[in-house]
Amino acid sequence: MPFINFSKDEIQCKIVYYGAGFCGKTTNLQYIFSQTKDDTRGKMVSIDTKGDRTLFFDFLSLNLGKIRGFDIRVQLYTVPGQVHYDATRKLVLKGVDGVVFVADSLKVQRKKNIESLINLAKNLAEKGVSIRMVPLVIQYNKRDLDGTDSEILPIEILEKDLNSMLKVPSFSASALKGNGVFETLREISKLVVKDVSRKIMLVDKQLR
Amino acid sequence: MNIVITKRDLEKINFCLNKMVSSSMAQSVLLIDRSGQLIAHHGNTAEIDLLSLSALTAANFGATAEIAKILGEKEFTLLFHKGRSENVYFSAIGEHVIMVTLFDDNTSLGVIRYQIDKIIGELSRIFFSIFERKKVQTK
Numbered sequence: 001m002p003f004i005n006f007s008k009d010e011i012q013c014k015i016v017y018y019g020a021g022f023c024g025k026t027t028n029l030q031y032i033f034s035q036t037k038d039d040t041r042g043k044m045v046s047i048d049t050k051g052d053r054t055l056f057f058d059f060l061s062l063n064l065g066k067i068r069g070f071d072i073r074v075q076l077y078t079v080p081g082q083v084h085y086d087a088t089r090k091l092v093l094k095g096v097d098g099v100v101f102v103a104d105s106l107k108v109q110r111k112k113n114i115e116s117l118i119n120l121a122k123n124l125a126e127k128g129v130s131i132r133m134v135p136l137v138i139q140y141n142k143r144d145l146d147g148t149d150s151e152i153l154p155i156e157i158l159e160k161d162l163n164s165m166l167k168v169p170s171f172s173a174s175a176l177k178g179n180g181v182f183e184t185l186r187e188i189s190k191l192v193v194k195d196v197s198r199k200i201m202l203v204d205k206q207l208r
Numbered sequence: 209m210n211i212v213i214t215k216r217d218l219e220k221i222n223f224c225l226n227k228m229v230s231s232s233m234a235q236s237v238l239l240i241d242r243s244g245q246l247i248a249h250h251g252n253t254a255e256i257d258l259l260s261l262s263a264l265t266a267a268n269f270g271a272t273a274e275i276a277k278i279l280g281e282k283e284f285t286l287l288f289h290k291g292r293s294e295n296v297y298f299s300a301i302g303e304h305v306i307m308v309t310l311f312d313d314n315t316s317l318g319v320i321r322y323q324i325d326k327i328i329g330e331l332s333r334i335f336f337s338i339f340e341r342k343k344v345q346t347k
Binding site: 001003004005006007012014042043045047056057059061075077087088091092094095096 | 211212213214215218241242243244245246247257259260263264266267270271274
């Protein structure tokens with residue numbers, strides 16, 4: 001649900017990083033936080049356990065500049081990936097404007113990626129949002145493990161598993177090293193702003 | 209669903225928040241929607257990270273709503289956190305909005321509660337008209 005404030009010419013949007021446990025959602029936000037200047041972002045808030053696992057969510061607010069005279073502010077959230085935290089994921093998805101689905105490239109995580117994507121579709125549907133309608137980008141994370149002892153899946157397999165039906169933009173990434181992190185953010189922001197602009201034009205017509 | 213708050217709506221909201229701060233001696237008052245977006249604020253907020261506070265407030269309310277469900281309640285409509293000198297009072301305004309009142313030892317919980325009860329009716333009417341207008345537009 002974008003919050004459009006005509007009085008301050010400001011639009012606030014909510015983007016949620018979704019995915020299975022340990023896929024790198026928090027690492028994405030940490031990289032974005034480390035690479036952006038203080039004047040374009042707020043503090044990063046994390047509610048996690050001592051074992052570095054997200055308990056509730058991480059939160060980071062970013063200013064994307066002006067579009068059509070409106071200041072665009074995006075609020076990035078992550079969800080806890082572990083299966084039994086579904087109630088928390090539903091809470092964080094409330095009012096979502098765009099989703100980045102972070103897939104773990106590790107071969108052993110193949111089933112968990114698919115389960116998490118199905119869980120996303122189900123939780124969105126419960127809020128009356130179709131996964132085919134919401135701005136969505138898929139990120140194939142941990143590509144830096146290619147060539148190491150950890151076996152990772154080729155992009156073609158990941159695409160077939162997760163994106164053969166959705167056909168949304170997808171990016172290879174290493175959230176730890178930063179590759180693909182801003183490409184993913186740029187694409188989801190573009191899709192969300194486009195979606196919000198369409199809504200603004202609709203509201204503008206109705207208000208006239 | 210989008211919330212569109214016009215300049216006129218915001219003037220009415222700010223009038224209420226101003227009244228709340230001056231009548232209760234609260235430090236500041238914030239209005240937040242349930243997805244964590246900051247709608248309006250009034251009072252001394254210069255030192256506060258308002259965006260993080262908004263996100264955490266929505267999460268806090270969401271989490272306690274789940275606790276309420278486990279206990280067979282629909283939800284808890286108010287929450288109160290007491291610190292050594294700073295206190296926070298959260299109150300639900302209808303289904304979509306939360307009011308956060310920050311106050312210190314210069315005032316008392318009784319005064320804060322009394323003024324909140326008075327102001328919530330006015331704010332509920334303003335937001336009711338905002339959400340009703342939205343329903344008409346989407347029909």
